């Protein structure tokens with residue numbers, strides 16, 4: 001499956017399952033993660049005090065982030081953001097379930 005198709009299943013899944021706002025980042029800065037997702041607190045089982053926003057680097061199965069993508073992921077994480085690397089919708093669903101349970 002092409003990465004663009006995987007991205008689409010992730011975007012659709014986040015919107016349908018969690019009512020998420022998902023934006024595809026344009027890559028003006030090399031290595032920027034593919035997607036930013038924001039899930040409304042109303043969809044959480046356990047109420048969170050802060051909005052839940054995270055970045056997603058989408059890869060085809062078996063592929064890893066490139067060096068420049070790894071640099072951007074590390075930068076974002078240093079600033080306290082969450083970045084996940086996903087190769088399918090199930091990866092994202094598992095992550096969201098874990099942090100919201």
Ligand SMILES: [Mg+2]
Nearest residue numbers: 034057058059
């Ligand atoms: Mg990607």
